[in-house]
Amino acid sequence: MTSYIGTATSRVDGRAKVTGEARYAGEFKAIRLAHAAVVESAIPKGRISRIDTGAARRVAGVLDVLTHENRPRMADTDKAWKDDVAPEDGSPFRPLYDDRIMFSGQPIALVLGEDWETARYAASLVDIQYDKQDFVTDLRQQHDQAFVVEKPDKPHGDADKAFAAASVRHEAEYYIPTEHHNPMELFASTVVWDGGGKLTVYDKTQGVQNVQRYLCSVFDKAPDDLRVISPYVGGAFGAGLRPQYQVVLATLGALALRRSVRLVLTRQQMYGLGYRPATIERLALGASANGTLDALTHEAIAVTSQFEEFSRNDTGWAALLYKSTNANYVHKLARLDLPTSSDMRAPGAATGVYALECAMDELAIALKLDPVELRLRCYSDRDQNEDLPYTSKALRECYRQGAEAFGWKARKAEPRSMRDGSDLVGWGMATGVWEALQMPMAVRIVLGANGHAEVFCAASDIGTGTYTIMAQVAADALGLPIDNITIRLGDSTLPQAPVEGGSWMAASTAHAIAATAEEIRGELLALAKRIKDSPLADARPEDVALADGRLVSKLDASRAISIADAMRSGAIERIEKEKTNTFAEDKKHARNTHSAVFAEVKVDEQLGVIRVTRVVSAVAAGRILNAKTAHSQIMGSVVWGIGMALHEETVFDHRFGRIMNANIAEYHVPVNADVHDIKVIFVDEPDDLVNPMGIKGLGEIGIVGVAAAIANAVYHATGKRIRDLPITLDKVMR
Amino acid sequence: MIPFHYARANDVADAVRMISADPAAKFIAGGTNLVDLMKENVERPSRLIDISRLPLDTIEPTADGGLRIGALVPNSDLAYHPLVEQRYPLLASAILAGASAQLRNMASTGGNLLQRTRCAYFYDTVTPCNKREPGSGCSAIGGINRIHAILGTSENCIATHPSDMCVALAALDARVRVTGPAGERAMAFDDFHRLPGDTPQTDTNLLPDEIVTAIELPALGFADNYSYLKIRDRLSYAFALVSIAAALELEGGAIKQARLALGGVAHKPWRNTAAEAALRGQRADQASFSRAADILLRDAKGYEHNAFKIELARRGIIRTLTQAAQATPQSQYDKKIR
Ligand SMILES: Cc1cc2nc3c(=O)[nH]c(=O)nc-3n(C[C@H](O)[C@H](O)[C@H](O)COP(=O)(O)OP(=O)(O)OC[C@H]3O[C@@H](n4cnc5c(N)ncnc54)[C@H](O)[C@@H]3O)c2cc1C
Numbered sequence A: 001m002t003s004y005i006g007t008a009t010s011r012v013d014g015r016a017k018v019t020g021e022a023r024y025a026g027e028f029k030a031i032r033l034a035h036a037a038v039v040e041s042a043i044p045k046g047r048i049s050r051i052d053t054g055a056a057r058r059v060a061g062v063l064d065v066l067t068h069e070n071r072p073r074m075a076d077t078d079k080a081w082k083d084d085v086a087p088e089d090g091s092p093f094r095p096l097y098d099d100r101i102m103f104s105g106q107p108i109a110l111v112l113g114e115d116w117e118t119a120r121y122a123a124s125l126v127d128i129q130y131d132k133q134d135f136v137t138d139l140r141q142q143h144d145q146a147f148v149v150e151k152p153d154k155p156h157g158d159a160d161k162a163f164a165a166a167s168v169r170h171e172a173e174y175y176i177p178t179e180h181h182n183p184m185e186l187f188a189s190t191v192v193w194d195g196g197g198k199l200t201v202y203d204k205t206q207g208v209q210n211v212q213r214y215l216c217s218v219f220d221k222a223p224d225d226l227r228v229i230s231p232y233v234g235g236a237f238g239a240g241l242r243p244q245y246q247v248v249l250a251t252l253g254a255l256a257l258r259r260s261v262r263l264v265l266t267r268q269q270m271y272g273l274g275y276r277p278a279t280i281e282r283l284a285l286g287a288s289a290n291g292t293l294d295a296l297t298h299e300a301i302a303v304t305s306q307f308e309e310f311s312r313n314d315t316g317w318a319a320l321l322y323k324s325t326n327a328n329y330v331h332k333l334a335r336l337d338l339p340t341s342s343d344m345r346a347p348g349a350a351t352g353v354y355a356l357e358c359a360m361d362e363l364a365i366a367l368k369l370d371p372v373e374l375r376l377r378c379y380s381d382r383d384q385n386e387d388l389p390y391t392s393k394a395l396r397e398c399y400r401q402g403a404e405a406f407g408w409k410a411r412k413a414e415p416r417s418m419r420d421g422s423d424l425v426g427w428g429m430a431t432g433v434w435e436a437l438q439m440p441m442a443v444r445i446v447l448g449a450n451g452h453a454e455v456f457c458a459a460s461d462i463g464t465g466t467y468t469i470m471a472q473v474a475a476d477a478l479g480l481p482i483d484n485i486t487i488r489l490g491d492s493t494l495p496q497a498p499v500e501g502g503s504w505m506a507a508s509t510a511h512a513i514a515a516t517a518e519e520i521r522g523e524l525l526a527l528a529k530r531i532k533d534s535p536l537a538d539a540r541p542e543d544v545a546l547a548d549g550r551l552v553s554k555l556d557a558s559r560a561i562s563i564a565d566a567m568r569s570g571a572i573e574r575i576e577k578e579k580t581n582t583f584a585e586d587k588k589h590a591r592n593t594h595s596a597v598f599a600e601v602k603v604d605e606q607l608g609v610i611r612v613t614r615v616v617s618a619v620a621a622g623r624i625l626n627a628k629t630a631h632s633q634i635m636g637s638v639v640w641g642i643g644m645a646l647h648e649e650t651v652f653d654h655r656f657g658r659i660m661n662a663n664i665a666e667y668h669v670p671v672n673a674d675v676h677d678i679k680v681i682f683v684d685e686p687d688d689l690v691n692p693m694g695i696k697g698l699g700e701i702g703i704v705g706v707a708a709a710i711a712n713a714v715y716h717a718t719g720k721r722i723r724d725l726p727i728t729l730d731k732v733m734r
Numbered sequence B: 001m002i003p004f005h006y007a008r009a010n011d012v013a014d015a016v017r018m019i020s021a022d023p024a025a026k027f028i029a030g031g032t033n034l035v036d037l038m039k040e041n042v043e044r045p046s047r048l049i050d051i052s053r054l055p056l057d058t059i060e061p062t063a064d065g066g067l068r069i070g071a072l073v074p075n076s077d078l079a080y081h082p083l084v085e086q087r088y089p090l091l092a093s094a095i096l097a098g099a100s101a102q103l104r105n106m107a108s109t110g111g112n113l114l115q116r117t118r119c120a121y122f123y124d125t126v127t128p129c130n131k132r133e134p135g136s137g138c139s140a141i142g143g144i145n146r147i148h149a150i151l152g153t154s155e156n157c158i159a160t161h162p163s164d165m166c167v168a169l170a171a172l173d174a175r176v177r178v179t180g181p182a183g184e185r186a187m188a189f190d191d192f193h194r195l196p197g198d199t200p201q202t203d204t205n206l207l208p209d210e211i212v213t214a215i216e217l218p219a220l221g222f223a224d225n226y227s228y229l230k231i232r233d234r235l236s237y238a239f240a241l242v243s244i245a246a247a248l249e250l251e252g253g254a255i256k257q258a259r260l261a262l263g264g265v266a267h268k269p270w271r272n273t274a275a276e277a278a279l280r281g282q283r284a285d286q287a288s289f290s291r292a293a294d295i296l297l298r299d300a301k302g303y304e305h306n307a308f309k310i311e312l313a314r315r316g317i318i319r320t321l322t323q324a325a326q327a328t329p330q331s332q333y334d335k336k337i338r
């Protein structure tokens, strides 16, 4: 029997998605469904002095207007409002809680109507008076008020002194603007009133159980009275890790009306949710003439809200990649009158490694070294934060295979030295690094005598292909054709799963399936042994495998019993097993994924128009479960990296504290014309230390380093070093 | 969006009657601009008069050798019409540089003329904007003004007209046919759109009770030497930072006739006859192109975020004229600028 793991299996949910059979949170139906519309704050900071809902209430078809003054009860402690992934410090946002305004776009009233058009119109009639307060939304203005946050990276030596003494130095500041996730699917919740206070909540989320616990806590519900379902998610990229305000408001509406309520945010309102924080990064690199690092300082100042401290690690990545005798890391946060920043694909790394890898490029130029060569000279075989070796690190191979596929050898070092007609040609490269995380997770498998199996888990598939890789792993573990496997996900009543994030889903689900399948196999063996003259009478559990619908001895393939026969012997129709898999703790190794990204840009010399004509991304991420979905993850990441380099920026008018491009016509992401040739290489990286199946995950590694490779290529093409993203044509022309 | 009445006009006279009877009404054609603005509460019409089924959807040759384009011809039909492709490729090219295929299928010729600015403050009802709320102030001056105008601005408004199609129509010397209660009239294209002055709320010289019925093109189409170059923040599906329509009639190496119009730089498609005159009789080379660019941009004025547009426009003009002169027009299918 052929194995499914590693093959380019097409998405098992592909048909459901393209035919519209796959339902999303805002599409579930309910009888007597009411529709909700949000009224947002026009100011970034202050108090609501008066809120007049009279005109809105008088609109025919309006059922109620909820504000902080008349809403149903919600929890009143920070603890109750903390979801599983909330920042440790701070006071989570509570929509419609009181009269305080903490950011522009904050929801301050909820209009409930018989239909959405009515609710939306009535929302425009809610009249609000504010007591305005001074505010700040500009990171550069709040720069000096930033405070230090603890990070795991450990400074060593005296980086300042070593930098001063270094023979070759590079020091610069880099800037990444605020970016928003913009998943295709709008944030939406349909809360179905099941009667007797019971609710079924269809939500767009990366973690149904997180949302379920959170809502039960906020609304003081018993766990059995509230179920959260999210079978499909149209992209989330981190925006759906924390419960978003629409699920609170839709629930609030259902409780107030005692009927079902749907709330779909508008695209514009989605800019009132989390975002990748604007970040200022300072790098100071001191090297000896032979290209080894004596001093490495990385400082980051990122944005958070006034009420919570969200931060990820921007500064620690250098210690994973490069040896330096002295190193210093400082991570700061600046508070602005904005919503709390949030995770967005490779949080911390996408921004921190952008700066680090541009700085390394600049250092290579100062040293007159090839950028790849510099990275090899500084290559670290150990995680210097913890001083640990890696479970595996095929990064050298990424550099080698990536460079070869790209044709890096032919690069001329001098900027502005390569041309294609009137275009300047630039070649740049960068390194990517991310974590290989894994989480405890439970899976239930129900195997029928007919050789069909259902696999249950509360995990979400946010579009990455989780359904598909789970079906592959289950098919292999149970020895069944993939068509006989059904995967059920995204329901809080299913076996425990963490939120879908951190690239930990592939490793976690695969091992949980394997662990549960082992129990199934054990049970089948026990049944098989009961058969008279059983050929497996003496077989030990470790000596049998499931293949082609049979239990087969690994020692003698002629000794086998079909699943159907085994079940018949026990007079049962099905076997059901649930097991929680946990990973053995290993404090002796660092676990990471790596990549080398090579980019070619062509820049119109006169007009400054930049095209990213080629990208090669060579990734080392352990065992690749599905060549096709894995390729899509990396390709999508590269496209996003192009956007990060050239297009994406949330534009604020700091006089109003408002976002001025809160829509996807004016918030630019790459379109087809901006995307050319992208080649993805998976470097072989066998790893039996990271976990038994050698899986590392690759949802995030693909974006890390891409923007730096492009920025470095733009420098190589033009001789202009642009450190503030995005690199728009005016910056190149200047 | 506010509640509104909806009525369908049976013919042009009916449409004019209906709009004359209700000054707060609006025509709706493809709806790709109007509906967006209604959702944002920027446009608040009491009534939508649906003109989309009026029989103004034909493209026909005129007696003087030109072309008459009905106001309801979809942008995509216009761009792909054989007569337009053959005789007015500049127009076809400009249309294809705009929006997306889906939008062009919906958008009408008349609606394209009357689409409103993309100034972010115009869309955001929370902020002051003279165009949306006369007298409230212009937030773009001193605010976010990357996409704003560098020519013909006033202290009341620095918005741009966002159309691509109109830039080509301006260059081609089109005429706009309109019908009102008093009957039909025609306007030179240059007279159709206005500069902001102290009434930025008024985009055009179309009277409130008039309907656009057709666009007429003269016989001269510049099919041999033309180019439409759109420079924007990504390679497709973005409004122009600067766009340039160039059309030349060459005789030997010399320029017999020249047309030059710019988009994304002013409250209207920007044509400068002095720049065109300066090209006439000159050699089709960099020096003449550069001189024309200097004339066209002589009074250009930049703001905090858009000052780069002046130099960008200058270089863009030279490039586009070069493309036109060499008969290598910018392709709207290539993922690159020539
Ligand atoms: C995301 C996006 C991107 C876009 N990008 C571009 C671009 O790159 N370049 C570009 O040029 N355009 C672009 N557009 C704009 C698009 O071209 C216009 O929206 C379209 O041309 C408007 O035509 P319509 O028929 O849909 O007009 P409608 O929305 O129906 O009407 C627009 C206005 O014209 C009035 N009107 C319509 N027809 C008549 C008539 N016959 N007589 C009198 N008044 C009339 C209406 O009352 C209304 O005020 C974009 C639009 C969107 C939404």
Ligand code: SF4
Residues within 6 Å of the ligand: B117, B119, B120, B121, B122, B128, B129, B130, B131, B132, B137, B138, B139, B140, B141, B156, B157, B158, B159, B200
């Ligand atoms: S430029 Fe014009 S449209 Fe924009 S804010 Fe100023 S007045 Fe309004």
